[in-house]
Amino acid sequence: MIRLINIVAIALFIIMLIVLFKFDLVCEVTIAGESVGYIANKNEFENKVNEIINKEEEAKLYTTIENMPEYKFKLVDKSEKTNEEAILAKLEEDSETTYELYAVTLDGEEKTVLASLEEAEKIVDEMTEKYEDDLELDIGITNIITTDKEDESTVKVAKATLNNDIEKKIEKIEEEIEIESHTVQGVYLEVTPVSGIITSRFGSRESIRTYGHTGLDIAAPAGTSIRAAADGTVTFAGYSGGYGYVVKMSHGNGIETYYAHCSELYVSAGEKIEAGDVIAAVGSTGNSTGNHLHFEVLVDGTEIDPQNYLYN
Numbered sequence: 544m545i546r547l548i549n550i551v552a553i554a555l556f557i558i559m560l561i562v563l564f565k566f567d568l569v570c571e572v573t574i575a576g577e578s579v580g581y582i583a584n585k586n587e588f589e590n591k592v593n594e595i596i597n598k599e600e601e602a603k604l605y606t607t608i609e610n611m612p613e614y615k616f617k618l619v620d621k622s623e624k625t626n627e628e629a630i631l632a633k634l635e636e637d638s639e640t641t642y643e644l645y646a647v648t649l650d651g652e653e654k655t656v657l658a659s660l661e662e663a664e665k666i667v668d669e670m671t672e673k674y675e676d677d678l679e680l681d682i683g684i685t686n687i688i689t690t691d692k693e694d695e696s697t698v699k700v701a702k703a704t705l706n707n708d709i710e711k712k713i714e715k716i717e718e719e720i721e722i723e724s725h726t727v728q729g730v731y732l733e734v735t736p737v738s739g740i741i742t743s744r745f746g747s748r749e750s751i752r753t754y755g756h757t758g759l760d761i762a763a764p765a766g767t768s769i770r771a772a773a774d775g776t777v778t779f780a781g782y783s784g785g786y787g788y789v790v791k792m793s794h795g796n797g798i799e800t801y802y803a804h805c806s807e808l809y810v811s812a813g814e815k816i817e818a819g820d821v822i823a824a825v826g827s828t829g830n831s832t833g834n835h836l837h838f839e840v841l842v843d844g845t846e847i848d849p850q851n852y853l854y855n
């Protein structure tokens with residue numbers, strides 16, 4: 544009896560030795576029910592998984608791993624290798640981090656995104672101070688919860704973006720003011736017909752006439768191109784008393800422009816003209832003492848001061 548127990552004990556011991564030589568007790572890792580490999584030490588591995596989840600990063604709210612690993616202890620052939628690094632890499636790849644970022648807004652529109660609220664506030668303060676006198680800026684900050692940190696910009700880029708957008712806004716406002724200041728009853732007088740020296744203003748009384756001047760005189764060499772002040776239609780192109788050779792244009796809304804004392808006319812009645820088109824050449828025909836353009840602007844048949852809208 545004792546002998547038999549001894550034999551069994553020895554046999555078991557031999558089997559144990561074989562197992563120890565040939566097999567290892569390892570931990571199998573499964574992700575979403577699928578085996579992804581083996582690790583040597585479960586605790587160490589779990590610590591590394593936690594490191595992925597708890598990795599510190601600016602603006603980070605939290606990291607999640609969709610399918611957390613599960614573990615099973617197993618005896619496997621020693622030739623099986625562990626692949627801890629590869630499993631960790633897969634988990635890291637499957638992880639998703641959510642961030643809280645801060646968008647600087649201009650007129651309610653998100654312009655540039657930063658990871659730091661403090662930096663965003665600094666930029667808002669800086670821009671508000673810089674542009675305070677120019678216009679009322681609606682600059683604010685809104686927070687964004689996102690898994691996409693790619694949108695984040697550096698402080699330098701954020702400033703440049705915002706500066707650029709504010710400059711564009713100022714430009715647009717100035718352009719609107721400019722257009723408005725050149726608009727008579729909805730008609731935009733956008734082109735000065737000739738550039739030159741103003742020799743007689745609207746309303747001035749001079750020896751040459753007994754009434755107030757009905758237009759604006761701009762001296763320029765004979766032959767200088769005269770351009771249409773606005774889009775419109777030629778209503779008259781020909782010789783007319785004191786005006787000499789004159790082009791009269793209608794721009795709608797009761798607005799007309801006259802271009803007088805011309806040396807040559809390039810258009811005829813009925814023609815549609817665009818602002819800036821050359822319609823005549825400077826001369827001294829009619830009641831004139833030298834080469835100049837006599838430019839008139841009329842509203843409902845009454846002359847107004849062109850310098851309210853052009854040459855001002």
Ligand SMILES: [Zn+2]
Nearest residue numbers: 758759760837
């Ligand atoms: Zn004149």
